[in-house]
Amino acid sequence: MLKRTSSNSAGPSGPLGPIAHPKGGAFGGLLGGISGGIRALIDRIEDAPRSRKRLLVAGIDAVLCIVAVWFAYFLRLGEWRFFTEDVAKLAAGALIFWFVGAILSGVYREMFRYSGAGTLIRLARATAIMLVPMIAIFLIFLVPGVPRTLSVLQPLVLFLFIAFSRSAMRYLIMDLGAAQEYRGEPRRILIYGAGAAGVRLANAMRHEPGLQIEAYVDDDDRKHGQRLDRLQIFHSSRLPRLIQDRAISDIYLALPMLSRAAKKQIMESLSQHPVQVMAPPNMRDIVEGGVSVSEFREVDIADLLGRSPIAPDPLLMAGTITGKTVIVTGAGGSIGSELCAQIARLAPKKLVLVELSEFALYSIDHVMRAQVQAQIKAGAEGAAGEAFEIVPELCNVSDRASITRIIERHRPDTIFHAAAYKHVPLVEANVIGGARNNVFGTLNTVMAAVRCNVSNFILISTDKAVRPTNIMGATKRICEQILQAYASRPEKAQKTIFTMVRFGNVLGSSGSVVPLFKRQIQEGGPLTITDRRINRYFMTIPEAAELVIQAGAMAEGGEVYVLDMGEPVKIIDLARTMIRLSGLKEIDDASPDGDIEIVEVGLRPGEKLYEELLIGDNPSATPHKRIMQAREKHMPFDELTDVLSHLLEALDAGRAEDARAIIAQMVPEYAAAEV
Numbered sequence: 001m002l003k004r005t006s007s008n009s010a011g012p013s014g015p016l017g018p019i020a021h022p023k024g025g026a027f028g029g030l031l032g033g034i035s036g037g038i039r040a041l042i043d044r045i046e047d048a049p050r051s052r053k054r055l056l057v058a059g060i061d062a063v064l065c066i067v068a069v070w071f072a073y074f075l076r077l078g079e080w081r082f083f084t085e086d087v088a089k090l091a092a093g094a095l096i097f098w099f100v101g102a103i104l105s106g107v108y109r110e111m112f113r114y115s116g117a118g119t120l121i122r123l124a125r126a127t128a129i130m131l132v133p134m135i136a137i138f139l140i141f142l143v144p145g146v147p148r149t150l151s152v153l154q155p156l157v158l159f160l161f162i163a164f165s166r167s168a169m170r171y172l173i174m175d176l177g178a179a180q181e182y183r184g185e186p187r188r189i190l191i192y193g194a195g196a197a198g199v200r201l202a203n204a205m206r207h208e209p210g211l212q213i214e215a216y217v218d219d220d221d222r223k224h225g226q227r228l229d230r231l232q233i234f235h236s237s238r239l240p241r242l243i244q245d246r247a248i249s250d251i252y253l254a255l256p257m258l259s260r261a262a263k264k265q266i267m268e269s270l271s272q273h274p275v276q277v278m279a280p281p282n283m284r285d286i287v288e289g290g291v292s293v294s295e296f297r298e299v300d301i302a303d304l305l306g307r308s309p310i311a312p313d314p315l316l317m318a319g320t321i322t323g324k325t326v327i328v329t330g331a332g333g334s335i336g337s338e339l340c341a342q343i344a345r346l347a348p349k350k351l352v353l354v355e356l357s358e359f360a361l362y363s364i365d366h367v368m369r370a371q372v373q374a375q376i377k378a379g380a381e382g383a384a385g386e387a388f389e390i391v392p393e394l395c396n397v398s399d400r401a402s403i404t405r406i407i408e409r410h411r412p413d414t415i416f417h418a419a420a421y422k423h424v425p426l427v428e429a430n431v432i433g434g435a436r437n438n439v440f441g442t443l444n445t446v447m448a449a450v451r452c453n454v455s456n457f458i459l460i461s462t463d464k465a466v467r468p469t470n471i472m473g474a475t476k477r478i479c480e481q482i483l484q485a486y487a488s489r490p491e492k493a494q495k496t497i498f499t500m501v502r503f504g505n506v507l508g509s510s511g512s513v514v515p516l517f518k519r520q521i522q523e524g525g526p527l528t529i530t531d532r533r534i535n536r537y538f539m540t541i542p543e544a545a546e547l548v549i550q551a552g553a554m555a556e557g558g559e560v561y562v563l564d565m566g567e568p569v570k571i572i573d574l575a576r577t578m579i580r581l582s583g584l585k586e587i588d589d590a591s592p593d594g595d596i597e598i599v600e601v602g603l604r605p606g607e608k609l610y611e612e613l614l615i616g617d618n619p620s621a622t623p624h625k626r627i628m629q630a631r632e633k634h635m636p637f638d639e640l641t642d643v644l645s646h647l648l649e650a651l652d653a654g655r656a657e658d659a660r661a662i663i664a665q666m667v668p669e670y671a672a673a674e675v
Helices: 025-047 050-077 085-105 117-140 150-181 196-205 236-245 260-269 283-287 301-305 314-319 334-344 358-378 400-410 424-429 431-451 471-487 513-522 541-554 571-581 637-653 656-666
Strands: 187-192 211-218 231-235 250-253 276-279 325-329 350-355 389-394 414-417 456-460 497-502 505-507 527-529 538-540 559-563 596-600 627-630
Touching: 050 085, 050 150, 085 117, 085 150, 117 150, 187 196, 187 236, 196 211, 211 236, 231 236, 236 260, 314 541, 325 334, 325 400, 334 350, 334 358, 334 414, 334 541, 350 358, 350 400, 358 389, 400 431, 414 431, 414 541, 424 431, 424 471, 431 456, 431 471, 431 637, 431 656, 456 471, 456 541, 471 497, 471 637, 471 656, 497 541, 505 541, 513 527, 513 571, 527 571, 538 541, 541 559, 541 627, 571 596, 637 656
Parallel strands: 187 211, 187 250, 211 231, 250 276, 325 350, 325 414, 350 389, 414 456, 456 497, 497 559, 505 538, 527 596
Antiparallel strands: 559 627
């Protein structure tokens, strides 16, 4: 992850600005000597065996126990007593009963450098255990010469002393030690959210060298001006000024219930500031010690779409999957692998993974088996209750014999057909390979499904099939027409319900612009975009897979479903947002000293400026608010099969231009883009 280095070179900054440190003279030398001595002592303690550390801490506690006896006498009598017989009696009892309580409470089993609220609870428990025999012996039965109230007063003083010693240990080892170890410029942090989650986040950060928390910000007007654990709380409206005045490099969101729309609003308010915005993992994991601050992630670009996910309908999710045999073609791809992951959570009878790439098949097979084992171990309901069969099948769907043999062997109830070549420039340069895989891979799978009476066949389509300007989009439109034609045959006797689900780009998929931009940012730029005017629809992979499964369950036959992708996103705005999310600044006319440049490289072969989701303008609603149904014409079955035979002849003969012409005949809306 690339991080911005603060321009402030004056040294570490405190809550109110830079802190000056004396660097010369006798005073500076004295401070350096003390600092070095503390560091050496801390290093010796840290390098010691754990048993020796426990003996050291127990020895300190024993000394504090005796000192607590002296203080208790002073508080009770107003005078100091040190080495008298009554003092010895009280000290002996206190030492014995303290260590009994400490051992029973597990005081010496913890890691002292991480002392916190749990430590205080254990110390309080040990003190309570100590109090019982102390009260019984010194208060009820009495010991000559020992005032009765000391049986309560001494344990309370001891609790305060030991609690203070633990805090001092944590400060010396974790705070002071880490600060002396770290020699770089600290990251200056604002925590967004002055609540319980923010406090836990701040506590976790204090153990991290190089992170300096400056303040909290919160949307609640009532909290403005107050302090939380020594840090001031500011209203979020002051955020831009705080970033500038305190050279803030990172903002950590401590708002567990924050919606995507709210995250988008926060990011828009920070649009002019090169700060890195980080989203924490599950707060419960932080409290339990399962996650470190180093595992916090950048705000996901998906959060900035402003779309909050809709909970899936359990009946629709289970309709074509639970208790059934399911085949996923293209199982190792971005959508295919997410479909497999969601199918695995829905308790299928069998999941068959069909994939052309050996490595992709190995990867998804390994991931699925690990997921199923984790589900069984977790003991949750549904798929986690029992194992199901996973079968990896290495197969090229354009080989009719292979895909037919696989479908006949497994007799699936449902097929999700995600296998396709989707990279626009590559398919444009390889018309024969692209058309054979996309068109005839789909045709072969459809024919085998009809032959084996598969109940549901769901095609994963694309927005590039709408008025296509490239071969990839045109072949996907032909795939849609194949399913439409089979679904509308007059002599229709097959049991298969065919449906198509069309949607745009998914974030993070192979070939997607998002991972490309991330890599370019890590390499220092530039970010390359094809055209500053270009826009695209975006959706997260999990949401797309959920909607595909639900659309397949709603189908009655021949529907072209279109997913609600929200508003299109300009690619240049996406690039600028990702630069800001990384805590960097774009190089432009206004900021020639920025960090990352955006370079326009021109449209690629077959690429559109603007994507569409509908050929017609009359979509109809469905029971699901994010799934629409398109009403679009297609070639009749007999005419389609005749033209497909000519296309196959052209592909077999290697006549790319003839193939392109036949594709244009089958898709009247196809118009090759001018580059």
